[in-house]
Amino acid sequence: MTTRLALKNITKAYPGCVANDDISFSLNRGEIHALLGENGAGKSTLMNIIYGVVQPDAGELFINDVKVTINSPADARSYGIGMVFQHFTLFDSMTVAENIALALAQKPAEVSSAIEALRTTYELYVEPEKLVGTLSMGEKQRVEIIRCLLQDIQILILDEPTSVLTPQEAEQLFALLNTLSAKGCAVIFISHKLSEVARICHSATILRRGKVSGKITPGQTSLSTLTKLMMGDQSSVTKTECRAASQSFLTVEGLSTRAYPGDDTALKNLCFDVKQGEILGIAGVAGNGQEALLSALSGEINQYQRPAGDIRFNGQSVIAASPVERRSSGMGYVPAERLGRGAVANMSLVSNALLTCYGQGLLRYGFINIQAVQQLTRSIIAKFGVRTPGIEANANQLSGGNLQKFILGRELQQQPRLLIAAHPTWGVDISAQQHIYRDLLTLRDSGCAILIISEDTDELFTLCDRIGALCHGELSPLMAANQVSLDQLGQWMLGEFAHAS
Amino acid sequence: MDLDLLASLLYATFRTGTPILLVALGELICEKSGVLNLGQEGVMLMGAVTGFIVVSQFDSYALGIFTSVLTGIVMAAIFAFITLTLQANQVASGLALAIFGTGLSAFIGTDYQGQSIAGLPSLAVPHLSEISVIGPAFFQHDILVYTSLAATFLLWWNLKYARLGLILKAVGENPDAANALGLPVLKVRYLAVLFGGAMSGLAGAYVSLVYTPLWAENMTAGRGWIAVALVVFASWRISRVLLGAYLFGLASILHLVAQVFGADISPNLLAALPYAATIVVLVILSSNQTRHKLFAPLALAIPWHKSR
Numbered sequence: 119m120t121t122r123l124a125l126k127n128i129t130k131a132y133p134g135c136v137a138n139d140d141i142s143f144s145l146n147r148g149e150i151h152a153l154l155g156e157n158g159a160g161k162s163t164l165m166n167i168i169y170g171v172v173q174p175d176a177g178e179l180f181i182n183d184v185k186v187t188i189n190s191p192a193d194a195r196s197y198g199i200g201m202v203f204q205h206f207t208l209f210d211s212m213t214v215a216e217n218i219a220l221a222l223a224q225k226p227a228e229v230s231s232a233i234e235a236l237r238t239t240y241e242l243y244v245e246p247e248k249l250v251g252t253l254s255m256g257e258k259q260r261v262e263i264i265r266c267l268l269q270d271i272q273i274l275i276l277d278e279p280t281s282v283l284t285p286q287e288a289e290q291l292f293a294l295l296n297t298l299s300a301k302g303c304a305v306i307f308i309s310h311k312l313s314e315v316a317r318i319c320h321s322a323t324i325l326r327r328g329k330v331s332g333k334i335t336p337g338q339t340s341l342s343t344l345t346k347l348m349m350g351d352q353s354s355v356t357k358t359e360c361r362a363a364s365q366s367f368l369t370v371e372g373l374s375t376r377a378y379p380g381d382d383t384a385l386k387n388l389c390f391d392v393k394q395g396e397i398l399g400i401a402g403v404a405g406n407g408q409e410a411l412l413s414a415l416s417g418e419i420n421q422y423q424r425p426a427g428d429i430r431f432n433g434q435s436v437i438a439a440s441p442v443e444r445r446s447s448g449m450g451y452v453p454a455e456r457l458g459r460g461a462v463a464n465m466s467l468v469s470n471a472l473l474t475c476y477g478q479g480l481l482r483y484g485f486i487n488i489q490a491v492q493q494l495t496r497s498i499i500a501k502f503g504v505r506t507p508g509i510e511a512n513a514n515q516l517s518g519g520n521l522q523k524f525i526l527g528r529e530l531q532q533q534p535r536l537l538i539a540a541h542p543t544w545g546v547d548i549s550a551q552q553h554i555y556r557d558l559l560t561l562r563d564s565g566c567a568i569l570i571i572s573e574d575t576d577e578l579f580t581l582c583d584r585i586g587a588l589c590h591g592e593l594s595p596l597m598a599a600n601q602v603s604l605d606q607l608g609q610w611m612l613g614e615f616a617h618a619s
Numbered sequence: 620m621d622l623d624l625l626a627s628l629l630y631a632t633f634r635t636g637t638p639i640l641l642v643a644l645g646e647l648i649c650e651k652s653g654v655l656n657l658g659q660e661g662v663m664l665m666g667a668v669t670g671f672i673v674v675s676q677f678d679s680y681a682l683g684i685f686t687s688v689l690t691g692i693v694m695a696a697i698f699a700f701i702t703l704t705l706q707a708n709q710v711a712s713g714l715a716l717a718i719f720g721t722g723l724s725a726f727i728g729t730d731y732q733g734q735s736i737a738g739l740p741s742l743a744v745p746h747l748s749e750i751s752v753i754g755p756a757f758f759q760h761d762i763l764v765y766t767s768l769a770a771t772f773l774l775w776w777n778l779k780y781a782r783l784g785l786i787l788k789a790v791g792e793n794p795d796a797a798n799a800l801g802l803p804v805l806k807v808r809y810l811a812v813l814f815g816g817a818m819s820g821l822a823g824a825y826v827s828l829v830y831t832p833l834w835a836e837n838m839t840a841g842r843g844w845i846a847v848a849l850v851v852f853a854s855w856r857i858s859r860v861l862l863g864a865y866l867f868g869l870a871s872i873l874h875l876v877a878q879v880f881g882a883d884i885s886p887n888l889l890a891a892l893p894y895a896a897t898i899v900v901l902v903i904l905s906s907n908q909t910r911h912k913l914f915a916p917l918a919l920a921i922p923w924h925k926s927r
Contacts, residue, residue, distance in 0.1 A: 171799055192801035207796035209789050211913050220785045221800045251913070 120147050121183055122304040123168070123273050128177035130163055137163035138174070139328040145273070150295055150305040152315040152336060154348055155325035156547040161308055162204075164325070165275050168306075169201045170194040181273075197273075200266030204277035204308075206258050210251030214244050218265045232268050240267065240294050254405030256287070256573065263291075274298060275306045280314055285575055285608040287403070292318050310548050311576060312344050324348055348548060358559065360583040366391030367567040368415075368536050372427035375410045375419060383407040383591045385414065385425070390586070390596055392536070397558065397568040398596065399582030401575055402611055407591035408454075408540070408571050415538050415569070416451050417441035431536060446477060450534030452526055454541050454571075456518065460525040463514035467506060470513050471495045471528055478532060494531065502527035503553055519543075519550035526554060536567045543577060555581060575607055589613035622752045628872055629756035634830060636868030637767050638663070638822040638839070642846035643853070643860045644770055645818025650850055651778070652811035653791035654702065655920040657713030659819045660843025661720020662694040666823025668724040671834045672731060680739050684763075684824045691820020692813050694720060699812040703805055706922040717843070725836045735833035739763070763825050770818075775857040787811065791916030794923040804923060819843065845894055852901030855914040863901050870896040 124144040130137050137160045145151050155161050166172045168179070170188035179186055181197050188194050194201075208217050215226040215233065222229065230246035237243040244253070244260050253261070259279065266274055274295075280288045295305055295318060309315055315322060316336045324332040324347045332347040373388040385407050392398045402408060413419040415429065417440050429437050436444050445451070453459035461470045472480060472491050480490050495509045502523045506516055513521060522542065529537060542558065543551040558581060562568055571588075572578055578585055579599055586596040587610035594610035609615070642659050649656050656662075670687035674680060698716050701707045741761045748758035778784035789797040790807045798804050826839055845867065853859035870893035877889055 169799075170801075190801045191799060195801070203799065207793075207799045209792045209796065210917075211788060211792055212785065216785055219782070220789055220802075223782065225782075249913075 121145065122147050122149070122181065124180040124183075125164075125168070126178045126180070128164065128167060128174045128179075130167060130172065130174045136328050138167070141177075141325070141328075141330055143323045143330070143333070145304045145306065147302050147304060148299045149321060150299050150307055150319045152319035152322035153306055153308045153325065154310075154312075154315065154322055154344070155331075156348060156549055159325040159348075159547075160328040161325055162277070165201065165277060165306070165308070168194065168273075169199060169275065195269060198269075198271050199273045199275065200269050200271040201275040202259065202262040202266055202277060202279055206262055208250045208258055208261060210249070212250060213246065214248050214250060214253075214261050214264075215246035217250055217261060218268060221265055222268060229268065233264060236264060236267055240297070242267070242290070242294065254403070256404045263294075271303055273304045273306070275308075277308045278310065279307070280309065280311060285604055286612060288314070310546075310551065313576070315344075358563070360396050360562070362396035362583065363394040363565070365393065367394045367432055368392040368569065369430040370415075370427070371430075373411075373414060373425055373429065374427055375414060375425040376423055377410075383410065385410045386591045387427070388593045390593060392567040392569050394535070394565050394567045395562060396583040397562050397570060397581050399578035399585045399599070400569070400571045400588050400593070401578050401585065401607055402571075402573065402588035404573060406588050408588060410591070411588065412453065412538070412540055412571060416449075416453070417444045445474065448535035450529035450532060450537040452522075452529055452537070452539040452542060454544070456521050456525060457514055461513040461521060464512055466510045466512055467499070467504075467516075467524060468492055468495045468509050470524075471498060474528060475532060498524060498527040498531055502530075502557065503550075519546035522546055523550055523553060526557060530557060530561060534566060536569070537561060538569045538571075540571045541573065542570060543574065544572075551577075575604060578607075579604070587611045587615075589615075623755075626752045626755040628869075628876070630759070631872045632865055632868040633757075633760060633764055634868070635871045636865040637764050638825045638830065639842050639846045639849065639867050640767050640771065640861060640864035641763075641822035641825065642819050642843055643849045643864055644767075644774055644857070645815035645822075646847055646850045647853075647855060647857065647860055648774065648787065648818075649811045649815035650919055651787050651791045651855060651916050652808045653794060653916050653918040653921065653923070654699075654808050654812050655709045655713060656695070656698055656716070656812060656815055657710060657847055658694070658698055658716025658720060659815070659847055660839060660841065661717040661724070662691050662816050662819035663720075663823040663826070663839045663843040664724035664837065665694050665720045665727075666691045666820030667827035667838060668728040668731075668823075668834060670820075670824035671728070671736070671827040674828055675731065675734060675736050680828060683828055684821065687820040687824035687828075688817045689820070691816040691818070691823065693816075694820070695813050695816020698816070699809050702922065703808055703812070706924055709920045709922070721837060728834050728836065731834045732836060733833070736828070738832035739829045761829055763821070763829060766821075771857060771861055778857060788916070791918055794918050798925065805925070808923075822846075841894070845897065848898060849901065852898060852905050854905045855916065859901065859904060863897055866900055867893045867897040 122145050126142050128138050128141045141164060153161050163172065167174050170190045170193050173189065179188060186197060188197065215229045219226040219229045233246045242260060242264060244257050244264065250258065250261065279291060299305060307315070307319055319336045322334050322336050323330055324334070326348060334344065369391045371389055373385055375385045377384045383406055388411065390398070410419065414425045419425060420440065424438065428435055431447055431449065436447065457463045468491050471494055472486065475494060478494065480487055480494065492509055498504065499506060499509065504524045504527065505520045516524065526542065543554050546554065558568060570578065570581060582599045584596050585599045585602050585607065587594045587607060589611060590613050594615040642663060646656060646659055666687035669690040670683040673686040674683035694716065698712060701712045702709045739761045741759050744758040748754040786802055786807060789802060790804050794804045823839065827834055831838065849860060849863045853863050874889035874892050877884065878886060
């Protein structure tokens, strides 16, 4: 076995924190190596060093036993390093082929035919002529993976690749990684899902607060040991028995939309209900009508068109109500996009809190009661464990997980009777995730009706009392979560439910 | 209306539209890279005055035009250094550049105020220029008009089909992602700003050497501003910039024609017509938000620096 990549004593400090402190690890030919750790543990910085985006303060890098200095991503690519970023490095106004052509210095037409070739070798496909701006998160990630595969790569870095895939797609990815590994390509696999790591990774390095806290062989180490190495002592969430009310709180009848702008899937005659005290989960790969469903429920869709069918809160039809009216009748909403929909990037947490909480006694004669808003912001931060430089920090200064805790906390603060949450823990580290799960379950037990739309099946099985899936704008049957197998749910996510039941 | 009038209308439309077209093309490239340079009016005036002085001193149009372009590049380099290297606010720096250029050009040109030169001779295209109506309208222009049309086509082709265009769009849409891919963000932006300056310098030369071959303080009369506005209302699309520039040219000519025919409208009102007409038409065209978004450089006017 030869060593593909070796890191020796890598150190990188930013003002105020040491992101990587004396980190060493090595990667053999064909090895799939997991890098584990919470957000902020230093994984991203380390990957950016390997990919040449940032330079280390100290330490050495070896590729195939030769010492190298990687000054730029172009250097990294010339050494055969490919990276799939967690935050996609794609350009919305360009087509798939153009995006890939840009990185590979080829002509879009050549790239299109290369994409077609990959379709047969790896069963991985995105239409080359589609505009990236119209793709779902899952498809965008596929574009990133395709872009790496089209280069002659020896080392592939994947930053949380499975968070947007169905179980079947994840299986395909794993098969793909095994093929690559067999061909001698080394893989660095960053994930929060320990079960995946245990399944496909040959070895793992665990980071905690910028330092290596352990090196293990995934199959031979128990999950609880792993969890402890990553986050110290914290018990993980277990679901308690559901005490759902018998009457439905949210009733959706025959909901149909035309294609929603930015999402080419329309809803077809959706019928479901959510009761108080239960969590309903709707699975599905992005782009199958989730956008349309979310905006129909939040009321945003009324800007474009009134959907057909009916939506009732607590017996009252709200199909014609605006988002503000729906919120004031007790609906809380945690949208998929944190920056842009959930919070305003360049506004402070205080202002962001005011945005949806203004009805909570924060206004006095139409004027903002600044002290009350600050008080509320502080209480959200304290109650939900949001790590932030302060209440005046802008929303975009917070990490994804902390911002999500803040947005969720802001909605929970209003004691909603119905909460709709999209991808509540997407890209969130394991301790923040457990925190959010606990909050959602507490909310459920206090009698709130909760609807979760997510691509993460582990999440849905952990949280939900009933479960279904959305595919091509149609809803599968809804069943109790403990009676649905992962395989069954995967089938639903692929649309195989019309003839089944 | 006879055909000769039509021919001379078209001829004048081209001539009047050309300086705006030149500036707008340069500004479009600049904005596509994510830099908003509001100072083009000042750059244009500096190009106009330096070109005029060189021609009246040395009697060489080639040298004059070269000087104008060079002056434009120097002016743009100042702006680029302030906004890209020092990361100052682009709007404020652009406004300062416009005021600085206007003042400095007036100062440099004091001794030449009101002087005139013989205009750049036109370049009739053999054979084609002899066709009636079409010949005088399209094929009896000077070299700069043809240059501006060639530049329009080249830039359009580059933005649509070439790698250079992709790089430019990438840098203007998402500089962080472009940097992660290893594209030289600052270098691209520098070059785009300098190109914008060169085009404005050339437009300045057109105004003082061809369109009205004389020097008068502030002689560009807001064309630099209208060109900047044109880029936005044209939704950053070359074809619409071309359309807008000639629309402006046509409207400018029409107000002269209207005066000749003795239309009973205040001449001041008529003089405002081209500005109003251009903007109204382009606002209507750019009302489709999704299309607008598709072409807009998302990172426009946001300072960017490499390490975070």
